[in-house]
Amino acid sequence: MSDRTSLLASTALLAMAACWGSTFFLIHDLLTRVPVVDFLAVRFAIAALTLLLLAPRAVGRLSAVKRRHAIALGCLYGAAQILQTAGLAHTPASVSGFITGMYVVCTPLFAAVVLHTRIVPMTWFAVGLAVLGLAVLTLTGLSFGYGEALTLVAAMVYALHIVGLGAWSTPRDALGMSIVQIIVIAVICTVAALPHGIALPHRPADWISVVYMAVFAGALAMLGQTWAQAHLAPTRSAIIMSMEPVFAAFFAVLLGSESVTSRMILGGGLVVAAMLIVETLPRRKVEAEVPHIAV
Numbered sequence: 001m002s003d004r005t006s007l008l009a010s011t012a013l014l015a016m017a018a019c020w021g022s023t024f025f026l027i028h029d030l031l032t033r034v035p036v037v038d039f040l041a042v043r044f045a046i047a048a049l050t051l052l053l054l055a056p057r058a059v060g061r062l063s064a065v066k067r068r069h070a071i072a073l074g075c076l077y078g079a080a081q082i083l084q085t086a087g088l089a090h091t092p093a094s095v096s097g098f099i100t101g102m103y104v105v106c107t108p109l110f111a112a113v114v115l116h117t118r119i120v121p122m123t124w125f126a127v128g129l130a131v132l133g134l135a136v137l138t139l140t141g142l143s144f145g146y147g148e149a150l151t152l153v154a155a156m157v158y159a160l161h162i163v164g165l166g167a168w169s170t171p172r173d174a175l176g177m178s179i180v181q182i183i184v185i186a187v188i189c190t191v192a193a194l195p196h197g198i199a200l201p202h203r204p205a206d207w208i209s210v211v212y213m214a215v216f217a218g219a220l221a222m223l224g225q226t227w228a229q230a231h232l233a234p235t236r237s238a239i240i241m242s243m244e245p246v247f248a249a250f251f252a253v254l255l256g257s258e259s260v261t262s263r264m265i266l267g268g269g270l271v272v273a274a275m276l277i278v279e280t281l282p283r284r285k286v287e288a289e290v291p292h293i294a295v
Contacts, residue, residue: 021247074184097248
């Protein structure tokens, strides 16, 4: 892989992280008027339609194995989206963003468990530092909030998605796999919303937010991530995407009327420090250097 391709892949993930980070305060506001699964069903239905219109034949070019991989990855991502968005309804946008960033630490851990790679001591230290940061951000006494718990589980599922995508995606199949994943996510969210009927946004501003999150933070972000992870190892990808909570906090304070607190600064700083420790490990010691596998 050339340095130029690696740089383009890293840039794509960074742009995606900024796009994702900009949605936290938008979702937090929108969920006061639209139920969680209804919002997700509409968002990913629009995203699926966008990608299908963009490349209607891409799915047909996938092998049966790649389609199975994409379906499994879509199920993981859909579950994580529901958990994260439900948690965001009970958690400030900046806090949700930082907790979601825990996937950067979970990624090498899950790669070690699933793919039997070795965890070095510094990774354990980074995990402990991130957990401490999470405690500062979210714990009140010995209690742990419902929204924070949902978001932490979502971060773990996102980590599994990152590991699987790094192992299974290839540049040739990136578009087709992105479309299948988005379709699966849309189906999961629609099925979850059907029992009580799907409530649509009523305000024009809400529709603008939904379309923005569907096209840019949904369809194009999934395509960018799938293509980029065909060129980058999962841990490196997760580290770049860890900029998402930094962007989330920035946008939440700048545009979402949230206040900067000492707990946010300290807890967020600890989580970011954990991410930087993982990033600065020598490349030969990064646990999730996952080869592409075809099973």
